[in-house]
Amino acid sequence: MYDRTLLSTDGTVASEQAEEHALDLAAAHDAVLHVLYVVDEDVVTAYSGDEYVDEAEGPEHGLEEHGEETLSELRRRASETDVEIETAMQHGRPAETIVEYADDQDADLLMLGTKRRPEEYRALLGSVTDRVLRLTTRAATVVKTEVSE
Numbered sequence: 001m002y003d004r005t006l007l008s009t010d011g012t013v014a015s016e017q018a019e020e021h022a023l024d025l026a027a028a029h030d031a032v033l034h035v036l037y038v039v040d041e042d043v044v045t046a047y048s049g050d051e052y053v054d055e056a057e058g059p060e061h062g063l064e065e066h067g068e069e070t071l072s073e074l075r076r077r078a079s080e081t082d083v084e085i086e087t088a089m090q091h092g093r094p095a096e097t098i099v100e101y102a103d104d105q106d107a108d109l110l111m112l113g114t115k116r117r118p119e120e121y122r123a124l125l126g127s128v129t130d131r132v133l134r135l136t137t138r139a140a141t142v143v144k145t146e147v148s149e
Contacts, residue, residue: 002029006107008098011070018113018143026083037067038094095131110140
């Protein structure tokens, strides 16, 4: 049923349970697990850069470093369970980049994590997961994580 699954992760607590679910599902279906980390261009361009001495100290470098750590850890976990994994890091607007990547990889299923938040929060800010669900025509699984804020 699932040959190619896609997990989009930001490496935060909101993605932890989705990562576990994605690894379990890929193992159960002997599927290739594609994992995507998106460096949010809106975050990168929101900073003037005046406070940084060189690019290695800026937000883009920090996000890329966090992405590499996240993808590396998922590669390690996948190898422990014999899950075939392909990882990618892309720059762009997260929701649109996730949908494009899923289409390019012809993913059978998208897996996304999200924090469970109050309605007022979602009404004001929304979320990447909400936007992906509106944009994609592919099957998607959302794994919610309870967090205290």
